[in-house]
Amino acid sequence: MKILVVGGNGTIGGCVASRLKEKHEVIIAGRTSGDVNVDIESTDSIQAMFEKTGKFDTIVSCAGAAKWAAFDTMIEEDFYVGIKSKMMGQINLVRLGQKYLNEGGSFTLTTGILAEDPVYMTTNAAMVNGAIHGFVLAVSQELKNGQRINVVAPGLVENSKDKFGDYFPGHNPVSMHKVANGYIRSVEGKRTGEIIRIYE
Numbered sequence: 001m002k003i004l005v006v007g008g009n010g011t012i013g014g015c016v017a018s019r020l021k022e023k024h025e026v027i028i029a030g031r032t033s034g035d036v037n038v039d040i041e042s043t044d045s046i047q048a049m050f051e052k053t054g055k056f057d058t059i060v061s062c063a064g065a066a067k068w069a070a071f072d073t074m075i076e077e078d079f080y081v082g083i084k085s086k087m088m089g090q091i092n093l094v095r096l097g098q099k100y101l102n103e104g105g106s107f108t109l110t111t112g113i114l115a116e117d118p119v120y121m122t123t124n125a126a127m128v129n130g131a132i133h134g135f136v137l138a139v140s141q142e143l144k145n146g147q148r149i150n151v152v153a154p155g156l157v158e159n160s161k162d163k164f165g166d167y168f169p170g171h172n173p174v175s176m177h178k179v180a181n182g183y184i185r186s187v188e189g190k191r192t193g194e195i196i197r198i199y200e
């Protein structure tokens, strides 16, 4: 399959892309790195990327940021960080990408454990993760031409443990192999409308 991995040079995306490369042709997109550049916060940028790359059999997103801050310090604009990037960025990848996805192709988005098991300072991430879960359940009924969509919700991953572990007291980091398997299940399996939780 010809597969686009947005965020394919990141911590999760890099490990997903290298697993997918074992069997598939992988094109990596990133904001500042990769085979093609895209800023998922901009619909013009997403459209320009697809016009450059053409069609895919699979589109995977491992990109999207949210504001990390204590609730009582947050102003309204802080909430738009996650809404514009992780939420609408991924939703617009699907909205514009459906025309660039071959018949029977699939989308795989990324959320995270914070939708259901949030830690301190994660109101923005938790809320956009939950929104994407609702979006995937709903849009899976509406995609045409046999297109599928799933979302992988990983726990704190092993390779982020040193950087973020202190923010996740008592959490069990998930191995990179197990996380990548969540994406393989979505890409190479047949199911749709699934929230694939990869927690320890």
Ligand SMILES: NC(=O)c1ccc[n+]([C@@H]2O[C@H](COP(=O)([O-])OP(=O)(O)OC[C@H]3O[C@@H](n4cnc5c(N)ncnc54)[C@H](OP(=O)(O)O)[C@@H]3O)[C@@H](O)[C@H]2O)c1
Pocket (backbone or CB within 6 Å): 006, 007, 008, 009, 010, 011, 012, 013, 029, 030, 031, 032, 033, 034, 038, 039, 040, 041, 062, 063, 064, 065, 085, 086, 089, 110, 111, 112, 113, 153, 154, 155, 156, 157, 158, 160
């Ligand atoms: N790390 C974890 O433990 C963990 C656990 C659960 C969920 N998640 C979620 O998984 C996703 C990826 O996390 P990560 O730790 O792998 O992040 P990361 O290491 O920071 O990598 C993010 C990747 O996404 C790209 N990117 C960022 N913003 C972008 C934008 N606006 N447009 C296009 N590409 C963009 C970056 O590209 P450039 O490098 O080219 O800028 C980079 O390749 C995030 O949504 C995160 O919330 C992470």
